[in-house]
Amino acid sequence: QSVLTQPPSVSAAPGQKVTISCSGSSSNIGINYVYWYQQFPGTAPKLLIYDNNKRPSGIPDRFSGSKSGTSATLGITGLQTGDEADYYCGTWDSSLSAGVFGGGTKLTVL
Amino acid sequence: DVQLAESGGGLVQPGGSLRLSCATSGFTFSTYDMNWVRQAPGKGLEWVSYISTFSNTIYYADSVKGRFTVSRDNAKNSLYLQMNSLRDEDTAIYYCARAYCSSSSCHILDYWGQGSLVTVSS
Numbered sequence: 575q576s577v578l579t580q581p582p583s584v585s586a587a588p589g590q591k592v593t594i595s596c597s598g599s600s601s602n603i604g605i606n607y608v609y610w611y612q613q614f615p616g617t618a619p620k621l622l623i624y625d626n627n628k629r630p631s632g633i634p635d636r637f638s639g640s641k642s643g644t645s646a647t648l649g650i651t652g653l654q655t656g657d658e659a660d661y662y663c664g665t666w667d668s669s670l671s672a673g674v675f676g677g678g679t680k681l682t683v684l
Numbered sequence: 685d686v687q688l689a690e691s692g693g694g695l696v697q698p699g700g701s702l703r704l705s706c707a708t709s710g711f712t713f714s715t716y717d718m719n720w721v722r723q724a725p726g727k728g729l730e731w732v733s734y735i736s737t738f739s740n741t742i743y744y745a746d747s748v749k750g751r752f753t754v755s756r757d758n759a760k761n762s763l764y765l766q767m768n769s770l771r772d773e774d775t776a777i778y779y780c781a782r783a784y785c786s787s788s789s790c791h792i793l794d795y796w797g798q799g800s801l802v803t804v805s806s
Contacts, residue, residue, distance in 0.1 A: 673731030
């Protein structure tokens with residue numbers, strides 16, 4: 575059971591928009607910044623979003639992040655088949671003194 | 685280019701030990717905190733451990749506390765994870781990840797190694 579809660583899967587058609595939610599608590603998302611990672615099968619995770627809504631160099635602006643209270647959301651617009659991957663939210667939990675992740679969301683581009 | 689490369693994984697019996705290494709290059713290792721993250725087959729990411737730049741702050745997940753020990757050698761640009769009393773549920777790909785600090789926060793895992801598979805089985 576992951577500390578952060580994500581939907582197991584989401585799907586949308588190419589060109590459409592999808593959002594992935596990440597729910598936490600007052601000791602993690604509520605007081606710390608949220609990060610999002612993208613992972614393709616057989617490869618290492620890659621940082622997609624940091625500090626709730628910032629994109630590292632090279633990440634297209636089709637990817638966006640937001641946070642409100644104890645929840646965060648990853649948005650992807652203009653979906654491409656190449657976006658099919660697993661997406662994980664993560665943050666630090668100040669009560670646990672530990673890093674925490676969501677269970678991951680598998681994105682299918684139909 | 686920033687590079688992280690794990691090694692030392694393999695097959696080990698329950699109760700056994702293994703030491704993972706993470707060799708780094710392309711950045712000033714001594715100025716970055718580091719983490720270990722694992723992923724069981726077909727499962728999600730699980731954070732394992734954190735170590736600060738000069739090893740003065742160390743954290744572990746409850747699932748490995750008392751069995752795993754993280755360490756680093758800044759002179760060798762390397763990170764280590766000593767794993768003792770291994771259990772079946774420790775079977776996973778183990779990734780080392782660099783922790784970047786922005787102006788707002790730390791614990792941003794901005795670079796990851798390719799992972800090292802640890803299989804605990806009799």
